[in-house]
Amino acid sequence: MRTYMSSRTCRWAKARPTLTLALLLTIVGASRPCRACFSIVVGKDASADGGVIVAHNEDDEAPQIVNHHKVPRRSHPPGATVTLRQGGVLEQAQRAWAYLWSEMPGMSFSDSYINEWGVTVTSDNCPSREDKPQLTDGGIGYMLRRLVAERARTAREGVLLAGKLVERFGYVDSGRTYIIADPGEGWLFCVVQGKRWLARRVPDDEVAMVANTYTIRAVDLQDKANVLASADILDYAKSRGWYNPQADGPFDFARVYANPKAAASPNNTGRQWSGLSYVARDRLEPDRGLPFSVVPKHKLSVRDVMQILRHDKETESGPAPADSPLVCALCSGATQTSFAAQLRRGMPLDIGIVYWVCLSSPRASFYIPFHFGLSDLPAGFRLESQRPTKEAFETRVQAPFTVNPQEAFWMFSNFSDKIDRRGPHAAAAVKAEAQRIERDAFALQKSVEETARRSYKDDNATALRLLENYSKGIYLSCMEAMDSLLAAND
Numbered sequence: 001m002r003t004y005m006s007s008r009t010c011r012w013a014k015a016r017p018t019l020t021l022a023l024l025l026t027i028v029g030a031s032r033p034c035r036a037c038f039s040i041v042v043g044k045d046a047s048a049d050g051g052v053i054v055a056h057n058e059d060d061e062a063p064q065i066v067n068h069h070k071v072p073r074r075s076h077p078p079g080a081t082v083t084l085r086q087g088g089v090l091e092q093a094q095r096a097w098a099y100l101w102s103e104m105p106g107m108s109f110s111d112s113y114i115n116e117w118g119v120t121v122t123s124d125n126c127p128s129r130e131d132k133p134q135l136t137d138g139g140i141g142y143m144l145r146r147l148v149a150e151r152a153r154t155a156r157e158g159v160l161l162a163g164k165l166v167e168r169f170g171y172v173d174s175g176r177t178y179i180i181a182d183p184g185e186g187w188l189f190c191v192v193q194g195k196r197w198l199a200r201r202v203p204d205d206e207v208a209m210v211a212n213t214y215t216i217r218a219v220d221l222q223d224k225a226n227v228l229a230s231a232d233i234l235d236y237a238k239s240r241g242w243y244n245p246q247a248d249g250p251f252d253f254a255r256v257y258a259n260p261k262a263a264a265s266p267n268n269t270g271r272q273w274s275g276l277s278y279v280a281r282d283r284l285e286p287d288r289g290l291p292f293s294v295v296p297k298h299k300l301s302v303r304d305v306m307q308i309l310r311h312d313k314e315t316e317s318g319p320a321p322a323d324s325p326l327v328c329a330l331c332s333g334a335t336q337t338s339f340a341a342q343l344r345r346g347m348p349l350d351i352g353i354v355y356w357v358c359l360s361s362p363r364a365s366f367y368i369p370f371h372f373g374l375s376d377l378p379a380g381f382r383l384e385s386q387r388p389t390k391e392a393f394e395t396r397v398q399a400p401f402t403v404n405p406q407e408a409f410w411m412f413s414n415f416s417d418k419i420d421r422r423g424p425h426a427a428a429a430v431k432a433e434a435q436r437i438e439r440d441a442f443a444l445q446k447s448v449e450e451t452a453r454r455s456y457k458d459d460n461a462t463a464l465r466l467l468e469n470y471s472k473g474i475y476l477s478c479m480e481a482m483d484s485l486l487a488a489n490d
Contacts, residue, residue: 037124038211038271038330039179040305041186043293045204048301051344051352054181055305056122057362058102058110059334063393066104066337066409068357068381070374073098073116082147086138088169096150100355100372102337106387108142109173110336113149116372118183118343118353119158121145124210126190127259128175129242133194135170144171144191148180155182159189159199159228167230170195174259177210183343183352188292190214190253196236198229198253206293207279207300211271211330213262214254215292221251270328278308302340302356303442309338310431312363333420335361348373348456350464351449359412364419364427366412366434366478369441371467378475380408401486403479415482419489426489433481441474 042053058066073096080092085108097115104110112122123145133139144162152158158180171191178189180199188208189199200216202208203226208215219227221234234251237243243256254263262268273286280294311330331338337359344352350373357377358367370377388396396410397417404411419426448470452463 036212036267036271036332036334038275038309039122039124039177039209040275040308041179041181041188041202041208041293042296042300042305043186043202043204043206044184046207046296046299048299048304049342049344050346051183051342052181052186053300053302053305053340053342054120054122054179054186055302055309055338055340056112056179057309057331057335057338058104058112058122059332060104060107060110060336061334062336063388063390064104064107064336065384065388065393066102066359067383067385068377069101069103070376071099071101082143084138084140084169085142086135086140086169086172088137088140090165090168093151097153099149100370100377101149102339102357104336104387105385109176111142111145112339113145114341114343114353114355114372115149115152116349117153118181118341118349118372119149119152119155120181120341120343121148121158121178122339123176123178124212125173126175126177126210126212126214127262128192128214128257129259130174130193130196130257133170133172135172135194137169139172140165140169141172145178148178152180155180155185155187156228158182159187162189162191163197163199163228163230166191166197167195171197175214175257177214179210181341181343183345183349188216190216190257192257196230196233196257198233198257199227200292201226202293205295207276207296208293209272209275211268211275213265213268213272214258215272215290216253217255217289217292218250218252267328271330274311274328275308275330278311279304301442302342302354303438305340306356306362306367306438307435309340310362312361331361331363333361333416335363338362338365338367340367347449347453351452351456351467354445359409360416362434364416364430366481367438367441368471368475368478369445370471371464373464374468374471375464378405378408378472380404380406380411383407383409401482403483405475405479411479411482415486418486422489426485429489430485433485434478437474437477437481440477444470 036059038057040055076092082092099113099115102112114120148158174193180187186202191197237256279296281297340356342354353372355370356367358365397413452466456463
């Protein structure tokens, strides 16, 4: 079984005298495990390819399994309905868009989606302070992101749909930030248990990151182009005694609605600070409050965000200046899957949408590209429909390693387990090899896509077959690399 605690912690690095006593006291005990998903949104003008990038590490304690599917576009007859997990019923859409689905059986809040329009939905647990939630017909939780993927053609449309569903049924979990993006823009949709929510658009030339606590601070609720919210977001906070305009000043969503412990935890603010410090043009002071988003020092590529998601060891060279007060891991042994969604317009979306998926933790694994136009991911990416038992999980990941493309999740998880047990030298070798394979994949991507674009209109099948072969070749390189790396480190 992998040990998760050490890579989930924050450490001191020459603590500075400007740190407050409150921050010092909060950092004590920071080595305890926490739910530690991490998300990145890169605005289209902050990205190297002119499209939005969404990247995410999904952290959940074992035992787990991750499946990846492509679900085709579907039609439903008039009058059809959808039944939510808690029992609520709503009308079915006559047409549901096709989508890629990262599925974690048995988990209610861990799936991610990219639909045929590039609308991407993923999330981070962000506890709220709500203790008297209003729910109708049991509320909504698991199905919220699925309904956005099935029905939204744009990110803004997805935000408005999610807001309507939350106001209609009420949200069942404590709180969460959903990343809802498309090739043109990205939004952070913050939902509070019950019927309140607030969303903010990520500026096109900036980068936002989320680490398990709300990050939306002061907002102008009249700026409907960039801020959307439930109508009573202010009045409800006043009625609960959480917000007093005269005493508190401008409305600060995170300060008002976040669970205070989650908001103060260095596992959350520290990870957000570490991630933003990789890219921020200007130095960030963690003890002065973190911004919603930052202007990057240079335009970011998909490859750049992959390296941020790989940041794992407290002792490794990272983004922080030498006198930074704390450095936090952004991935861990509990990272079950990771992805970077490359969302581009200016070409057929079958080619412009690329799902770079990593099974197991990216610190000891590889990102493999899959264009949306593929009929499906390889068969081995779809395995059990039930969450495994602890015993079954341990048996799989601790067995001797074998290259088996028919069981992708188990193959990559088994490999990661072996590397984790062999220590830093083996991990460094994997990282170097993964970066080499990914560098080659990006170098080849442009020519493959240009060839596919030329034939797409007149010979769609040939174009998509070329993209499929591109993915297969990289997948094969990853399997060969795993086999060689383990043999070399025996």
